[in-house]
Amino acid sequence: MSVLVEICKPVKASSIRIPVIREAEEDDELAGENFMETSVDLNQEVAHNPASTFYARVVDSAKDSGFSAGDILVVDRNAPLQHNKLVVCYINGSFTVKRLYRKEGMLWLEALDSPFRPIALTDENQLDVWGLVTYVVKRTW
Numbered sequence: 001m002s003v004l005v006e007i008c009k010p011v012k013a014s015s016i017r018i019p020v021i022r023e024a025e026e027d028d029e030l031a032g033e034n035f036m037e038t039s040v041d042l043n044q045e046v047a048h049n050p051a052s053t054f055y056a057r058v059v060d061s062a063k064d065s066g067f068s069a070g071d072i073l074v075v076d077r078n079a080p081l082q083h084n085k086l087v088v089c090y091i092n093g094s095f096t097v098k099r100l101y102r103k104e105g106m107l108w109l110e111a112l113d114s115p116f117r118p119i120a121l122t123d124e125n126q127l128d129v130w131g132l133v134t135y136v137v138k139r140t141w
Contacts, residue, residue, distance in 0.1 A: 002062060002065075002094075002096040002097070002098075002111055002112070002113070002116070003058060003060070003061045003062060003065045003067050003096060003097040003112055004058070004059050004060040004061070004094055004095065004096055005056035005057060005058050005059060005073060005088060005095045005096065005097060006056065006057050006059050006095065007054055007055075007056050007075075007088075007095055007130075008054065008055040008056065008057055009054055009055075042137075046074045046134065046135045047074070048076065048134070049076050049078050049079070052076055052077040052078035052079075052131070053074060053075065053076050053077075053134075054074075054075045054077065054131065055072050055073065055074060055075070056072070056073040056075050056088050056095065056097075056133075057070065057071070057072055057073075058070065058071040058072075058073070058097075062111075062112065062113035063113070064112070064113050065097070065112035065113050066112065067097070067112075067136075068138075068139055069139075070139040071136060071137065071138055071139050072136070072137040072139075073086075073088065073097065073133045073135070073136055073137075074133065074134050074135035074136070074137070075088050075130065075131040075132065075133055075134070076131055076132050076134050077130065077131040078131075079131065079132040079134060080132070081100055081107070081129065081132060082100070082132065083100065083101055083102045084099065084100070084101050085099070085100055085132060085133070086098070086099055086100070086112075086132070086133035087099075087100045087109070087129050087130070087131065087132055087133060088129075088130045088131050088133060089109060089127055089128065089129050089130060090127060090128040090130050091119075091126075091127040091128075092126070092127075095130065097112060097133065098110060098111060098112070098119075099111075099112060100129070101118075106120055106121065106122075107120070107121040108120055108121065109121065109127075109129075
């Protein structure tokens with residue numbers, strides 16, 4: 001089994017700011033709100049090219065892939081492809097995650113779980129490298 005994802009378009013006009021916890025100092029009170037002095041907008045942090053950035057939600061995943069259902073991948077369609085980085089690909093009617101690598105002057109796609117053979121990127125293949133995974137938001141529960 002591969003890592004299957006569904007593509008989601010991020011909300012561009014997001015103004016949700018999440019508090020960032022700062023380091024405590026000796027005389028700080030223990031109340032959590034005293035440690036929050038700044039905030040972060042995740043869209044601004046992870047969407048460096050907003051017009052070409054999409055989210056992909058993991059819907060099904062192989063056991064050894066490192067992903068779980070519900071994890072969110074940030075995918076940039078205009079980012080340059082890089083050796084040994086994760087990409088989202090459209091293969092046989094599904095979006096899936098593969099590792100891109102260069103070997104002997106060719107680009108290859110490798111499954112994140114070992115039973116699948118690498119796929120050479122050639123003009124004859126019926127696949128599309130959709131974008132580079134730039135961030136992962138990991139679901140922990």
